[in-house]
Amino acid sequence: KAGVTQTPRYLIKTRGQQVTLSCSPISGHRSVSWYQQTPGQGLQFLFEYFSETQRNKGNFPGRFSGRQFSNSRSEMNVSTLELGDSALYLCASSLEAPGQANTEAFFGQGTRLTVV
Amino acid sequence: SQKIEQNSEALNIQEGKTATLTCNYTNYSPAYLQWYRQDPGRGPVFLLLIRENEKEKRKERLKVTFDTTLKQSLFHITASQPADSATYLCAHRGRRALTFGSGTRLQVQP
Numbered sequence: 001k002a003g004v005t006q007t008p009r010y011l012i013k014t015r016g017q018q019v020t021l022s023c024s025p026i027s028g029h030r031s032v033s034w035y036q037q038t039p040g041q042g043l044q045f046l047f048e049y050f051s052e053t054q055r056n057k058g059n060f061p062g063r064f065s066g067r068q069f070s071n072s073r074s075e076m077n078v079s080t081l082e083l084g085d086s087a088l089y090l091c092a093s094s095l096e097a098p099g100q101a102n103t104e105a106f107f108g109q110g111t112r113l114t115v116v
Numbered sequence: 117s118q119k120i121e122q123n124s125e126a127l128n129i130q131e132g133k134t135a136t137l138t139c140n141y142t143n144y145s146p147a148y149l150q151w152y153r154q155d156p157g158r159g160p161v162f163l164l165l166i167r168e169n170e171k172e173k174r175k176e177r178l179k180v181t182f183d184t185t186l187k188q189s190l191f192h193i194t195a196s197q198p199a200d201s202a203t204y205l206c207a208h209r210g211r212r213a214l215t216f217g218s219g220t221r222l223q224v225q226p
Contacts, residue, residue, distance in 0.1 A: 048213055058212070104162040110158070
């Protein structure tokens with residue numbers, strides 16, 4: 001079956017612009033999480049959605065937002081981009097609900113965002 | 117809050133040797149620990165999950181141990197190959213999310 005699909009793979013934006021990233025989870029998975037990965041900070045949790053509801057949120061400013069649709073596809077949006085937002089943004093889908101510790105995550109290839 | 121620490125940033129070993137990577141946690145014993153592999157520019161790939169009450173878990177050349185006394189999990193790759201070169205991440209699912217360590221970059225020299 002198809003894996004987690006993230007689009008676009010690469011993106012270059014200018015400071016102050018906004019960006020929307022898309023994630024299609026594995027068919028049947030209702031839980032989608034987003035992570036930011038930078039060389040200095042590693043994988044940082046952004047937010048998690050389950051059945052169209054945000055269940056958990058990481059320590060990121062309000063410029064970072066997301067949503068999940070009824071088909072479990074998810075988008076994340078970053079407004080007023082800053083240079084420090086340059087990173088690999090990863091989406092992961094899971095079969096079971098948030099809080100279930102034995103749930104493995106399936107990651108997409110990521111979107112490489114460069115802010116200039 | 118729980119912290120997951122992978123103290124070794126990088127590990128270089130010779131092909132054929134056993135690689136051992138360490139993951140330490142700081143507070144309560146997590147019910148599960150997960151291990152992932154990540155190649156450059158790609159998303160992490162799940163490898164193994166070990167439960168708190170399991171001392172050891174194996175999958176082909178991979179072995180994971182869980183020592184609640186030491187608050188530590190060890191990840192072993194036996195008969196390592198250059199293709200095993202990657203970053204290995206340990207993770208646990210806390211209340212909020214799957215939390216990752218910073219990873220250990222393994223380089224297997226031919």
